[in-house]
Amino acid sequence: MSTFPAFEVLPAVDLQDGEVVQLVQGERGTEKTYGDxxxxxxxxxxxxxxxxxxxxxxxxxxxxxxxxxxxxxVLEAVDVPTQLGGGIRTAADAIDLLERGVDRVxxxxxAVENPDIxxxxxxxxxxxxxxxxxxxxxEVVVEGWTEGAGISPVEAAERYEDLGAAxxxxxxxxxxxxxxxxxxxxVRELVEATGVPIIASGGxxxxxxxxxxxxxxxxxVVVGSALYEGNFTLxxxxxxxxx
Numbered sequence: 001m002s003t004f005p006a007f008e009v010l011p012a013v014d015l016q017d018g019e020v021v022q023l024v025q026g027e028r029g030t031e032k033t034y035g036d037x038x039x040x041x042x043x044x045x046x047x048x049x050x051x052x053x054x055x056x057x058x059x060x061x062x063x064x065x066x067x068x069x070x071x072x073x074v075l076e077a078v079d080v081p082t083q084l085g086g087g088i089r090t091a092a093d094a095i096d097l098l099e100r101g102v103d104r105v106x107x108x109x110x111a112v113e114n115p116d117i118x119x120x121x122x123x124x125x126x127x128x129x130x131x132x133x134x135x136x137x138x139e140v141v142v143e144g145w146t147e148g149a150g151i152s153p154v155e156a157a158e159r160y161e162d163l164g165a166a167x168x169x170x171x172x173x174x175x176x177x178x179x180x181x182x183x184x185x186x187v188r189e190l191v192e193a194t195g196v197p198i199i200a201s202g203g204x205x206x207x208x209x210x211x212x213x214x215x216x217x218x219x220x221v222v223v224g225s226a227l228y229e230g231n232f233t234l235x236x237x238x239x240x241x242x243x
Contacts, residue, residue: 003104003127003167003197004219009210009237010053010083010199011044012224013037013074015067021057022225026173028061034228037070038077047234051081051103053222059087060108075101085132085169091120098125106169108132109142112149112156115163122164130199131160135186136173153186154193161194167219168194172202182209184216191217207232207240214241
């Protein structure tokens with residue numbers, strides 16, 4: 001089974017206080033607001049999205065899923081695969097979400113603090129765990145990008161591949177949310193070091209960035225600000241790759 005049979009462009013639906021937002025470099029207080037999550041989800045599906053990337057930002061910062069109702073509303077409203085991250089701290093939380101209709105759960109801090117959680121969830125729900133590795137200056141960071149974990153992305157990815165991760169979501173915090181372009185070398189390193197799909201996130205500003213990440217070997221890319229700001233359309237991004 002391949003999690004991503006072809007390169008995929010995943011629109012980001014990041015939620016804070018029940019609304020869609022985009023942050024700059026993951027910092028609270030930098031957000032721009034883009035309205036209702038269900039409307040955003042429909043907008044991207046109508047534009048051709050094959051799946052959606054949902055993030056509970058309040059959950060990521062506070063460790064508790066603050067946008068559960070809004071996310072439930074999105075899950076009820078859409079019929080494409082979804083992956084959800086932010087505030088999922090236990091295997092029970094993850095399995096509950098998977099059984100309620102989320103296709104893949106994204107674990108960040110929980111997987112860093114307790115790697116075995118990946119194997120525990122994968123045992124009953126294979127191919128359902130995406131491990132989120134956020135890197136700053138070549139080091140994995142946790143707790144909303146505030147603390148270094150003392151491990152490189154490649155070392156971490158190899159560990160989670162062995163534990164059954166279906167994919168690695170790699171966010172380069174150095175370029176995240178700035179619309180200034182992507183860094184492809186860290187993505188290439190991860191692709192070469194592991195056998196699991198790498199989902200790239202952070203810094204996508206142009207169609208050239210999307211192409212560059214595909215060329216670096218990524219299996220998918222998460223795009224947020226560039227789509228919401230109208231730098232290009234989802235259709236443009238899908239047409240730019242796999243040609």
